[in-house]
Amino acid sequence: MARDGSNGGGRGGRKPFRGKGKGRGGGRDTRSEPYEDIKRENDYYESYYSQGGFLPEDEFKHMWKAMQTDLPNSFRFTGTKSDALAVREIFKQRYIPTITAVTFDGLSVEPPRPVEAFPDELVWDMTTHKKVIRKYPPFKEFQKFLVAEAASGNISRQEVVSMIPPHFLDVKPGMVVLDMCAAPGSKSAQLAEMIHGDEEERVIKAANNESPNIDGEGDYSDDGRSTGLLVANDTDYKRAGMLVHQLKRLDFPNLIVTQHDASIYPSIELPNAEGGRPQYLKFDRILADVPCSGDGTARKNINVWSKWTPKDGLGLHNLQLRILNRGLQLLKKGGRIVYSTCSMNPVENEAVIAAAIEACGGVSKVQLVDCSDHLPKLKRKPGLNTWKVFDTSTLPGGEDKKAHMFSSWDRFVNAKEKYDAKEPVRQFSSKITQGCFPPTAASEERRIPLERCVRVYPHLQDTGGFFIAVLEKLDDIKVTQIQNATNAAELRKMKAQSQSATPAFAQPLNVTWTEEQPTGAAPSEATPSLKHKLEDPAEIGTAKRVKVGETEEQSNGDAEFEAISSMKRKLENPEESATVKRAKTGDTAPESAVSGPEGQDAQAALDVDVDMTDAKPAPNGSTAAPARAREGTKLRPENQSQNKEYFEYLPSDDPTIADILEFFGVSPRFPRDRFMVKNKEGLVLNKIYYTSALAKTIISQNKDRGMKFIHCGVVMFVSHKIKDKDNVKAPWRLQNEGIRILEPWASKRIVNCTSKKTLRKLLIEMFPKLPKDGGHELAEVGDQLIKMEIGCCFLRIEKSEGDDGFPFRMVLPLWRHPGSANLMVDQNDRKAMLLRLFNENEPDIKNHVVEKQKAEEEEAKRLADDVVRKEVESELAEAEEEGTEYGQIGKGDEMEVDE
Structure with missing residues (x-):
């Protein structure tokens, strides 16, 4: 399917899927003319959607006009709901008023606006021209805010229509979810947020011995944490890396990233009793956001206009069907799968849905769900029950090209027979199958209600084109x-x-x-080469x-x-x-x-x-x-490749983990058996990761079975390289990724910050002085740190009201050095926090350690210069007194030179 703004063309910004190297719609932008000069015209493209019976003629004109305009920019506030709402309020109060006051060419500039289809004003779009953004300071400041918050993970730049599928999945905390075609990860991020829920507030309740299940919404039985899991998959290793980068910002331990072909995604084995029947993981929810031609992205993917052909959709139908079929097999009974594309072509949409339901045994096995109650403010059109299949035929060498529209499989077969008799060399697409056409008439009980599918056209609410269908698995299936x-x-x-x-x-x-x-099909087409x-x-x-x-x-x-x-x-x-x-099993058979x-x-x-x-x-x-033969069987080690990742869990009594948790006073209720390292030997070297219980089960059970795991868990601790390491009880520093998971269970090393002024000093200065004896400038934070040993601490900041209050709760890692303190936050995050909390656009962050080193280097250079200068002066003095090796020359003497 086509992707959102961060996704690119055939998937939101990449080229349509076509041929070798194009992956899932990818490819370089090879246009030679400027963006503005490319004509938004394509006769085949327009003819198909104007004559295919998709929309009434008048409405089609409105849609086509919208297709030929630029797509608005859109973004979403992300993270936990409380954090997202807090950042949204900063944005509304600080930037919207200043932007609204701007005029351009005598007209008021339209500010960003919330998209009504989504709840809580968390999704916004804007149509402001880039010339305005470049010219006026309010827009420049707003742009800096967007960039900083996107880097911090609080804002996701994403196309509006690509935000729809996760909402239609209706994910609850505790569910096990699979995103089959996940990269680059914007939809996966939405799914992770839904699985995560409001668990941070519930964990705090659980740590205070209160019940975390306050409303019965979701499964928070892991001491307030969601028991759910997200498995995000992509077939390409590099794109899977993009996926990891996108999802790591969420600090989400209930996450596994894999790299597999979605159409043959391997079954995930679960532990079972010795000699018992093998058990496999079944998912509560699955998102099949499949590769597609991306013709709904023409407003931002300019290549669609010049490259669209009917063969795009025909060539992808089979792959899309195989992915959906595999998803239905992986789904548990009663579970739901969302199938979506950014194409408007029914061959890629309704035809795939109908073919999949029929392959599974009909509507008694898999049913289309009525989605009218999902995002009720979303403007939509029903799915199609009839459509035409568009194809072009040519003579050898591409001569005499003709366009055809077929309303049924029988009509295609009859037409093909006629052309075979008249022009046997005329070639039609070999991709047309019976499944590309509308299903044949059936009784009402067996009829597939394709009108329950959802079509979003560009003119309805100023978006791209999109298709969504929700299927529910009613019974076990045997997929053809x-x-x-x-x-x-x-x-x-x-x-x-x-x-x-x-x-x-x-x-x-x-x-x-x-x-x-x-x-x-021609003989050459019937059995294509393995390489192809x-x-x-x-x-x-x-x-x-x-x-x-x-x-x-x-x-x-x-x-x-x-x-x-x-x-x-x-x-x-x-x-x-x-x-x-x-x-080798001794005396047993091989x-x-x-x-x-x-x-x-x-x-x-x-x-x-x-x-x-x-x-x-x-x-x-x-x-x-x-049994006697099976006893000696051993798992064959997997051949390792350059992309191999190792995930080894530490024993629950690991001494390093015990020392760290004791140092921070972590409650015995916090699990000790979910810590992981990423090396083959299972050694505690540099980083220690933390994962959920189900993630551990899946990794441990399947890591030697050929599953390609790319990422799992969050970084909890990192080894701290310091000179006085032997004098530190726990030379490990807390990480932003995992600190909020651990903090509710800690009773030691907690420092409370109550003043914005103090927090600003910690952000604006690296390594502010904190001498053992004497004063300091860290106020209440310094008073608490003075009494502590060297090592890492939790800097806890509670949400509070007033001018000196904080908009949301924060927990940050802080290191206590012998003579200073340092907030363990990199410069980009420091700048983002200074902009968010203090509206400082270009903060000058001071690094006292670097400044001290520079001062020492300059002093050393000055001393060296003094020594050199004194040596030179001494030599000159000696020369004046004693002369030189060329003769005695004193003051006032002149040297005679022979010519």
Whole structure:
């Protein structure tokens, strides 16, 4: 799907998805002419949406006119609701009045305005021209505020329509949520905030022995903390890195970031009793914000106008369907999945929804949810029940190009047959399948109510184009999963290889394949090359159906996708392909080692449609072998790549953790078993992370099964490198990421700041003096620090009213040095806080340590210069008295020179 303002074109600012290297809509902006000179015209684009029956003619003209104008800038206040509301109030009271007073060309400039569709005035947009922003100081100051708060994580620059899907998911604290196509992370940030809820206030209640569950909203049973989890995924490693950067600002321990192809996302295994049936994680909520053509982003992605073709949507339909199908399999019964795109093309929207519901068994298994009560002020149009499929045909070499619109699959087939008779060489798109068309008529009980989908057109509320659908899983499903023909060939090859290497006691395979090819596909299109498939899976036109066995979904459905996922990764990473290994088990029979989705052997990779009715499931999800052989089986270590991340949890009695928590007086109720380090050996070196209980369970259970974990948890402690380290009881400093998690449970090392003047001094000065004997200028903070040992402290600032009050609660790390103190906040965050709290645009932050070093260097240089000067003066004096080696020259003497 297309992304928001931070996302770029086909996903909000990137090019539409097309061909090799374009990823999920990505690509460089290759335009040669200025932005303003690009014509916002495209005959195919306009013809399809004007003649396709989407809107009445008059309304289409309004929409098209809106499409040809620039998109307003929009942003959202983020973080906990109390913090977001506080920053919003600063923005409203300080900047809105000054901006409102500005006039340009004799007219009042329209200030930023709240978007009515969203609650609490937390979403704003503005249409101010950049010339105005550059010219007038009030806008310049406002721009600095936006930049500073965005860097601090209090504001997210995001397109309005991209904020809709998380609201439609209706996430509650305690839910387990998957974002299948998450990068760069703005929607994931919204989901994290929803899972997080108002837990900080509840944790404080729990620490004071009060009940945290004050209203029954969500699960806060972890001593006031939400028990929920967000798993954010992206298929590209670099984009997953962007995702981590976006989400780390939220200081959210209930988070895991993974890197997998969403269409074959691996099942996440949960612990189970020895010899029991394998258990897999099922999600309460899933966001499938899928790759799309991005034609709804034409207001800001200028490339849409010059590059849009009907093949964009046709080429992505299959990939979108596979992602949605996989999401439905990962969803628990009663759970909901939101499918969204920034395209207006029904081939990418309603057609995908209808095909997915039919593949799952119809409306008795999966239903479309009526979303009229979600964001009730959002202006919207219902989903389409009928539409036309747009295609172009050409002769070899691209000659004689013709445009076609087909209202049904039968009409497409008839037209194709006629052209085959008249012009057998004319080529149509090989991507058109029956699933691209509206579903055939059915009884009212079986009819798919596609009108429950939501369409947001650009002219309705001055936004981009968007599509949202909410599906609820009513019962277990057996998905007829669409796969590529190349995958089928590779699986058959792997099956043949594995049968020759299968141990005698292994269960027989019973895999059934049914291949389907699009009508009229040319032989060269029916089986594309493996290289092409890996470069651009969306461009594969030939489909292959995997016949799922009749076993229970919980077991067989997940095993199927683990197998497919394993095979796919083996094709993409041949060096990581599993080999059949023999485990040494003494006098037991040899058995193939199994290590999960990415480390399975060749036979396990083929375990797609195995009838497991009479076989006892093994903990790893494969059919059980005799016990005496299974006892000696060991997990095969995963082949490490340059992107490998290690996550090792520390034991609950780790001495370093014990010393740190004792130093801060942390309550025994605070969990000791969730601390983690990121190195293979599990050594406490530089950073110590903290995660939630469920995150730990998932990481520990799946880290050796081939799951690609990119990030987990928040940094709680960092080793503090100081000269007198041996004299410090806990040479570790608290981090902003995790300090608010730990602070409610601490009883020591707490310093209360009650004055804004004191806080400003700590922000404006680094290392202000705090001598052991004598006065200081840190007021109440200095009085408390004087009595403390060297080490880190919690600087606690409570919310208060009045001119000297604070708009929200804050907890910051503060280090007590032998002769000074220092707020452990970097310069960018210091400047953001000074701007937010004191309205200081260009603060001059003093670093006393650096200044002292400079002074010492200048003094040393001055002393050195004095020594040199004295040496020179001494030499000159000696020369005057004694002469030089060329002769005696005294005052008043003249030297005769021979010419």
